[in-house]
Amino acid sequence: xxxxxxxxxxxxxxxxxxxxxxxxxxKGHDRMYWxxxxxxxxxRLIYYSFDVKDxxxxxxxxxxxxxxxxxxKFSLSLESAIPNQTALYxxxxxxxxxxxxxxxxxxxxxxxxx
Amino acid sequence: SQQGExxxxxxxxxxxxxxxxxxxxxxxxxxLQWYRQNSGRGLVHLILIRSNEREKHSGRLxxxxxxxxxxxxxLITASRAADTASYFCATDPTDKLIFGTGTRLQVxx
Numbered sequence: 593x594x595x596x597x598x599x600x601x602x603x604x605x606x607x608x609x610x611x612x613x614x615x616x617x618x619k620g621h622d623r624m625y626w627x628x629x630x631x632x633x634x635x636r637l638i639y640y641s642f643d644v645k646d647x648x649x650x651x652x653x654x655x656x657x658x659x660x661x662x663x664x665k666f667s668l669s670l671e672s673a674i675p676n677q678t679a680l681y682x683x684x685x686x687x688x689x690x691x692x693x694x695x696x697x698x699x700x701x702x703x704x705x706x
Numbered sequence: 707s708q709q710g711e712x713x714x715x716x717x718x719x720x721x722x723x724x725x726x727x728x729x730x731x732x733x734x735x736x737x738l739q740w741y742r743q744n745s746g747r748g749l750v751h752l753i754l755i756r757s758n759e760r761e762k763h764s765g766r767l768x769x770x771x772x773x774x775x776x777x778x779x780x781l782i783t784a785s786r787a788a789d790t791a792s793y794f795c796a797t798d799p800t801d802k803l804i805f806g807t808g809t810r811l812q813v814x815x
Contacts, residue, residue, distance in 0.1 A: 596748075599725050622768045625802070627805075632807070633807055634710075634794055634805040634808055635749070635794070635805040636805075637803075637804075640802055642801075644757060650802075657726050680746065682748055682749070684748075685748075693798065693801075693802075693803065694748075694751045694754060695737065695751065695796075695803060696746030696751070697750070698748045699747060699748050700748055701748065702744065702746070
């Protein structure tokens with residue numbers, strides 16, 4: 593079984609709809625991250641969480657919100673989706689015990705907003 | 707803004723040749739990591755080099771780091787068609803990673 597899973601894997605929605613992307617991990621890591629990737633670009637950080645009670649904005653948090661329901665679960669919501677939020681979204685985890693924070697990625701969610 | 711920028715943006719080579727990708731960054735770092743991404747898939751960690759290291763090897767991978775020039779290179783020796791992917795550097799000027807824009811490597815059989 594995959595260590596970091598994301599649901600759904602693909603989603604097509606319409607402008608104005610509320611969307612939730614879910615991430616679960618079995619690695620026992622404290623730190624979790626949400627990124628988006630646009631064609632030809634690297635990953636940009638949306639939100640991150642270093643433990644269940646810690647939520648931090650990343651580089652591009654506007655239009656997004658998150659919920660850390662448990663150590664193993666971190667959800668990303670688009671309250672009112674817009675077309676420029678069409679992208680590939682990745683969840684990642686890391687141990688966070690020191691600065692050598694290798695990250696482990698989920699398979700991604702391809703979101704299309706019409 | 708991106709901390710790291712890879713060069714070249716795209717690279718095409720034949721199997722058996724070596725592939726070299728470069729990464730430049732802007733601020734001081736604790737370590738630099740390289741990741742691989744197969745088309746549309748999640749990133750996979752390849753190798754980490756600490757700021758006090760100059761060179762590191764892992765199998766066919768060789769990474770160098772020059773902190774005075776704020777640059778790193780990833781060398782893949784004896785490339786294979788299966789090495790076809792995008793490669794990203796990632797730095798940690800703070801307590802989170804910042805990814806570069808990536809190099810798309812195509813290895814032709």
